[in-house]
Amino acid sequence: MGMTAAAHARHPKAALRRLEAWSALLGLLVALGLGTWIYQLTQGLRVTGMRDVVSWGAYIVTFAFFVGLSAGGLIVASAAEVFGVQSLKPLSKLGVLTALASITCAGLMIIPDLGRPDRILNLVAYPHWQSPLIWDVGIIATYFLFAAVDLTVLHRRDTSPTGLAKTVRVLAYIGLPTAVLLHSITAWIFGLQIARTWWNTALMAPLFVTSAILSGTALVAVAAIAAQRFAHVRVPEQTWRVVSNLLVVSLFVDLFLVACDYITILWGNVPRERAALNLILPGGSWQTVFWLEWIVGGVAPLVLLMTPRLRASRALVALAALLAMVGVYAYRIELVVGGLVRPIIQLPPGIAKGSYQSDKSSFVYTGGYHPTWVEIAIVVGMFALLAAFITVGYRRLKVLSRPTESHPVPGITVESPIPEPRKVLT
Amino acid sequence: MADGKRWGMVIDQSRCVGCWTCAVACKEINNQPLGFWWNRVLTAPPAPEANAPASDNIDVPAGEFPNLSLAYQPTACQHCQDAPCVKVCPVGATFRRDDGVVLIDYERCIGCRYCIAACPYGVRVFNWGDAKHADEFPVGYAKDYRSDGRLVFTPERPRGVVEKCTMCAELLDAGQEPFCVKQCPAGARVFGDLNDPASEVSKLVNEEGAQRVLDELGTKPDVFYQPAGRRDLTDGSAQSGSGS
Ligand code: SF4
Numbered sequence: 234m235g236m237t238a239a240a241h242a243r244h245p246k247a248a249l250r251r252l253e254a255w256s257a258l259l260g261l262l263v264a265l266g267l268g269t270w271i272y273q274l275t276q277g278l279r280v281t282g283m284r285d286v287v288s289w290g291a292y293i294v295t296f297a298f299f300v301g302l303s304a305g306g307l308i309v310a311s312a313a314e315v316f317g318v319q320s321l322k323p324l325s326k327l328g329v330l331t332a333l334a335s336i337t338c339a340g341l342m343i344i345p346d347l348g349r350p351d352r353i354l355n356l357v358a359y360p361h362w363q364s365p366l367i368w369d370v371g372i373i374a375t376y377f378l379f380a381a382v383d384l385t386v387l388h389r390r391d392t393s394p395t396g397l398a399k400t401v402r403v404l405a406y407i408g409l410p411t412a413v414l415l416h417s418i419t420a421w422i423f424g425l426q427i428a429r430t431w432w433n434t435a436l437m438a439p440l441f442v443t444s445a446i447l448s449g450t451a452l453v454a455v456a457a458i459a460a461q462r463f464a465h466v467r468v469p470e471q472t473w474r475v476v477s478n479l480l481v482v483s484l485f486v487d488l489f490l491v492a493c494d495y496i497t498i499l500w501g502n503v504p505r506e507r508a509a510l511n512l513i514l515p516g517g518s519w520q521t522v523f524w525l526e527w528i529v530g531g532v533a534p535l536v537l538l539m540t541p542r543l544r545a546s547r548a549l550v551a552l553a554a555l556l557a558m559v560g561v562y563a564y565r566i567e568l569v570v571g572g573l574v575r576p577i578i579q580l581p582p583g584i585a586k587g588s589y590q591s592d593k594s595s596f597v598y599t600g601g602y603h604p605t606w607v608e609i610a611i612v613v614g615m616f617a618l619l620a621a622f623i624t625v626g627y628r629r630l631k632v633l634s635r636p637t638e639s640h641p642v643p644g645i646t647v648e649s650p651i652p653e654p655r656k657v658l659t
Numbered sequence: 660m661a662d663g664k665r666w667g668m669v670i671d672q673s674r675c676v677g678c679w680t681c682a683v684a685c686k687e688i689n690n691q692p693l694g695f696w697w698n699r700v701l702t703a704p705p706a707p708e709a710n711a712p713a714s715d716n717i718d719v720p721a722g723e724f725p726n727l728s729l730a731y732q733p734t735a736c737q738h739c740q741d742a743p744c745v746k747v748c749p750v751g752a753t754f755r756r757d758d759g760v761v762l763i764d765y766e767r768c769i770g771c772r773y774c775i776a777a778c779p780y781g782v783r784v785f786n787w788g789d790a791k792h793a794d795e796f797p798v799g800y801a802k803d804y805r806s807d808g809r810l811v812f813t814p815e816r817p818r819g820v821v822e823k824c825t826m827c828a829e830l831l832d833a834g835q836e837p838f839c840v841k842q843c844p845a846g847a848r849v850f851g852d853l854n855d856p857a858s859e860v861s862k863l864v865n866e867e868g869a870q871r872v873l874d875e876l877g878t879k880p881d882v883f884y885q886p887a888g889r890r891d892l893t894d895g896s897a898q899s900g901s902g903s
Pocket residue numbers: 735736737738739742743744745761777778779780781782783823878
């Protein structure tokens with residue numbers, strides 16, 4: 234995607250310059266993230282805001298978010314084939330591209346979280362099959378391979394006249410259950426833990442699947458709108474209607490599931506379960522995530538997507554999609570941190586923090602967590618890497634496949650030629 | 660690791676005086692860095708509990724004057740039979756020996772901290788950076804210790820791995836009791852073989868009503884607690900039976 238606004242057909246050079254600026258920005262952010270990670274390697278995880286009570290933070294939040302992003306794309310692509318949603322077909326390839334990019338970033342996101350990244354191959358050398366984390370390693374690797382194969386096949390279909398339609402269909406049938414499994418297993422990392430009442434609910438897997446469809450579709454929508462605006466590719470009206478409907482439905486189901494969880498805890502009023510929720514509900518010290526999830530990422534996108542006049546604007550649909558992603562990210566924070574802040578053991582003096590300050594107690598009841606600049610730089614770098622993957626993939630694979638004489642693509646029209654980049658920045 | 664043994668511990672809350680000797684002894688023998696507490700003495704209601712704080716501070720009794728009660732619940736790794744930390748460890752770095760002792764292989768741990776999230780008892784600590792010590796030289800058991808070839812204790816902590824109570828595996832394997840048991844000035848800690856019905860720990864568990872913390876979670880700890888108030892301390896004689 235380029236960065237430019239209108240009418241670069243008239244100024245292809247300006248468009249190219251903006252693309253280069255965008256690529257340079259992404260490159261800079263990725264380099265900063267990488268540099269910060271190297272710094273973290275020299276210091277250990279003490280340069281993060283994590284400690285023994287809140288022992289997972291921004292990295293795991295972002296990991297879970299990226300896994301979610303990856304699903305949606307593939308679900309969009311597969312739904313087009315499996316349920317024959319014709320109007321989603323133009324977005325198939327873009328969907329699979331975002332899926333591949335997101336799952337790659339999700340896998341990479343784990344590395345800075347490890348205390349011993351040098352031992353990461355132990356996951357392969359000594360897998361302990363009872364651990365949901367090992368299931369997740371397996372399904373992420375599978376999903377990565379699957380998305381890579383699927384993207385290759387889709388690309389072949391679009392570039393050569395040979396009939397790969399059947400292969401595409403078969404892959405779609407495999408893709409859908411694989412995506413559902415990926416999200417369920419990632420949910421079970423949390424949902425199976427008896428030590429964390431906030432996580433320990435059977436709702437976790439359905440919640441992850443739903444929020445994945447939501448955030449993944451939102452990512453595809455944002456990428457497609459950017460492509461439409463900057464690369465002058467036209468995605469048919471009908472497709473937008475399906476996409477915004479998918480966003481609305483998944484957002485409703487997502488908020489419904491979260492609300493079910495809240496209500497179960499509130500009505501039951503078991504202190505151990507209330508503890509985490511109290512921090513998140515309005516008035517609690519973590520209430521920001523509540524507002525981000527329910528208002529910024531809930532009510533606002535719903536209004537934008539359900540008001541016909543607002544929905545007609547692509548920019549507002551893109552905004553709604555972005556806000557929905559913010560909401561899902563907020564939910565990931567609510568989940569990961571909310572599960573950890575209040576340990577079950579609530580007796581004085583609390584839990585050892587694992588760090589020492591001569592003027593402070595070494596124990597706490599309720600963990601605090603503020604990401605440090607190190608965590609922020611690394612997470613921002615990973616988001617830039619994700620955007621870079623999608624940008625490069627888009628340019629290389631002509632993802633919103635332009636119709637050619639030998640191979641017309643249904644529903645896609647190009648308003649003007651896309652300027653080719655002079656060089657591809659990676 | 661003698662055959663067929665299952666090491667267990669019973670902590671008598673009516674004997675514990677909350678002096679933290681065991682916690683400090685544990686820090687010392689294991690050369691624990693600053694800010695690390697494998698073992699901590701919680702101020703608790705009279706029966707083992709996880710969640711009934713009387714106040715935010717230690718040594719503050721529960722209840723309202725004059726009906727006050729105060730007990731202590733020294734808490735370290737409970738050496739669970741169905742240990743969540745063992746189940747979640749993706750690389751099998753945390754493992755349970757046949758004699759019931761749950762240990763961590765410092766050379767295999769990848770530092771994912773999943774076990775910290777999984778342990779209900781909050782007893783695991785992570786080496787976030789390079790360990791800082793109060794002394795300039797290692798204290799306590801100042802050697803590496805390997806169990807079945809796996810490094811389960813080292814005085815110089817590697818950065819980025821998890822650690823916790825080892826039940827003093829190095830002492831157990833040499834036929835001794837855990838250091839906290841030896842050091843407790845009130846004799847509140849009883850250690851022995853839970854598989855031997857004649858052992859004192861078995862009797863306390865089977866006949867004297869010793870309880871597990873968070874029993875409802877089904878983690879089946881091998882560390883038990885005898886509720887305070889079980890004995891009438893005024894004349895110093897122990898009541899028989901499991902009344903409280
Ligand atoms: S108390 Fe925690 S660390 Fe110890 S065995 Fe049980 S779950 Fe594992």
